[in-house]
Structures are given as C-alpha cells and as structure tokens.
Amino acid sequence: MINLPVISKLRISGVCLVILMVSLSSTISFFYQSPEGVYMPLQTSETDWELLDSDYPDAVFTDVSFFNSTYGWIVGRATSDYGSNAIVLHTKDAGESWQVQYNRDEQRFTNLDILDEHTIWINGRGSVFYSIDSGATWNESVVLGGNAAMSSVKFINYTHGWTSNQGVLYQTTDSGQSWDVVAGFTFDDNHRLIQCLSSVDIWAIGYVGIYHSTDGGITWDNVSNMGGWALSFVSDTEGWAIGDNRLAHTTDGNTWEELIVPMRYPAFRLTGPYCSDIQFVDEDNGWIVGSEIPVMHTPDGGVNWYQQSVPAEVNSRIRAVDFINSTHGWAVGWNGIIMRTTTGNSLGNRLWYGMTDPLFLSIIAVVVIVPVGVFIIKRYRRGKPTGSETKPPQPEI
Secondary structure: OOOOOHHHHHHHHHHHHHHHHHHHHHHHHOEEEOOOOOEEEHHHOOOOOEEOOOOOOOOEEEEEEEOOOOOEEEEEEOOOOOOOOEEEEEEOOOOOOOEEEEEEOOOOOOOEEEOOOOOEEEEOEOEEEEEOOOOOOOEEEEOOOOOOEOOOEEEOOOOOEEEEEOOEEEEEOOOOOOOEEOOEOOOOOOEEEEEEOOOOOEEEEEOOOEEEEOOOOOEOEEEEOOOOOEEEEOOOOOEEEEEOOEEEEEOOOOOOEEEOOOEOOOOOOOOOOOEEEEEEOOOOOEEEEEOOOOEEEEOOOOOOOEEOOOOOOOOOOEEEEEEOOOOOEEEEEEOOOEEEEOOOOOOOEEOEOHHHOHHHHHHHHHHHHHHHHHHHHHHHHHOOOOOOOOOOOOOOO
16 A cells, blocks of 8 residues: 655645634634733624604704713704705703704704803804804804805814815904904815814815814915815824725824725625714724714724614714714714714624725635645545555566
C-alpha cells in the first residue's frame, strides 16, 4: 500500500487552516466588543424606539431639539402642504404629551435653535421668529421680508446670530433687531445648518459645500465641494457630515474623507439612503436618521454601524434626531412621526459598507477558497494511487 507523503498532508492541512481562520474572522465580525473587552452577540438587546402620540398624522416635522430630559420643541408643517401651516410643538414631560405653542399660516418653519429653556429661535419665510418666555409668546424678526425662505438659524449667544437665503449670509449683533449681509461669505450656497464650536470657530453646511470660519463668521473658507443636510463635531477637528447619499468624516478639520453610507446589503441598495440628520454625543456614540434605514447607530466612532429597531408603523422619512446623552433621544419625520428611545446605545443588526467591508471581503474569501481547496484535494487524489492497486506482474527472466 502506498501512503500519501507527509508534506502533502501538511499542504492540505494548511489550506483547511486558512479556511478555518477566515471563517473565524467572519464570525468575530458579527460580534461587538464591549469596553470591558468581552465579545457579545449583536442581538442580546435592541433599541426600542417607541412612537409618541401626535395629533397631526399628516404633519411633516423637520427638526427636534431638547434642552434637557423633559423640555423639548418640534417644528414643521401641520400638513404636507409646502405653503402654509407652520407649527411649533412643545413638551414638558419628555414627549408624553405635546402642546401647540405657535401656528402661523403662510410660513414655513424648518430649523430651531435653543439657547436655554426660555430662548428659542426658528427660521421662517423672510423672517426668523423667537421666544424669550419658553414659547408662551413669539416675536418676528424681519430679515428680508416677503416670502423668501430663510434656510437656517443659529445663535452663539443672546445677541449674535446668523441666517441665510439664496447664497447670502446675514448676521445680527443686537438680538435680531437688525440684520446685515456678511460680506466675507462669497459662495453661492445656502446654509442648511450652522454649528458653533466657540465664539470664533464656526462651521456651516449648504447644498453644495462645507464652510469654516475662524473669526466669528466674518470670513469663510470652502473646505468641501460637497454639501448635505447636517454636521456634527465631537472636537475642534473631528466632525461628521451627512447628505441624501453622503457620509463624510474629518479628523483634522480640513480634509473630508468620503465614506460609504451603511446599508442593509453588502454591495448594493434598492433605493437611495436619503439620510437627513446626524448627531454624535461623544467621539464614540453617533446616530444617522433617514429613509432607507430609519435609525442607525455607531458605538465605536463610525468603525461599525448598526440598524436600530423602530415600530412597524414607521415607513416614511425621518428628518431629524436629537440626543441629550448616549441613551435618551428623540426623532421626528414625515406623517407626523415622533419617536423616543431611552436605550439609544443598544445594538441591532450590523450594517454593511459596500464591497470594501472587511466582513464582505472575508466572506468572499471563504466562497473562493473553499471550492479551490476542494478542487485541489480532489485533483491530488485522482492523480495518485489509492493503495488498493497491485503492481503489474514482472516478466520472468
């Protein structure tokens, strides 16, 4: 009987070992490593986003902001009609109940900015609106007049703030009593959102770019030629940007890296992601909301993203999200959606990052290596004696 050489057995064992290692790496990718270093299955807990009662099932809520765990505001339209029915809702009990504080026909409220529990600013058409008594009464601050939509509003303190329209940035230094054009903003773009890191360090994102000012909004630099809906900074240099089909990240405040928006499937998506808002509460915990995936969460600074569970009734676009810490958050959107979670750092299904996802590549490696390994083994066995064959008879001498 003829035995296989030892070296051949080792080669075959080596192929099997590679397959085993790749398979193990794929399995480990499906687990999340906790801060204590313990690997836990992803499905040990799921975020329970609950629907809150809304008296406006046809509303389009476009922004939500909470001052603390109980006091919060929502702005949007009471109906899907773009031209009227601007509305402001307020809660004093974390969203258990909502009261209408302001309703203005022929206006359109899309963004709000809360300075404290008393002072709130909202953008509108030709004007911005504000309250200094927690929304009991509202005042109008005229910027342009007419029907021109102001695309954002942001105040750094009680006197200094900005708003924009049709590529023009406006600033007030007297609590909205007057507004002046910011000559240092020279770009043909509207600010969709403005974020102030300090009194001099200010960021803005528009339809076609991201802009940065280091002198309190007097002059601006264009640091990205792609725009979006929202920005979220976790430090002076590290920030995130989101758009309909865009996710970008910077670690130096200048260079923006374009990333693949997380998806349900490894290498394709059936529809656009239509992302609307992004928020990080620290360098690790962040959330993205939108249409394709209502809510996704990262517990590790964007290394991995997970889909969080939402009620089955949520089947329309989520427009805005606001967290006060890593567990308590609210989200609003079309069809009068108002949601709340108290377990916002829980994990759901791991999402994919396209064809460069390490997990996707490891699975492809298994798919390729296993058949090749089987083919090599079969070819080897067919080309060698099996050991049951006998030697042919030798001629007699």
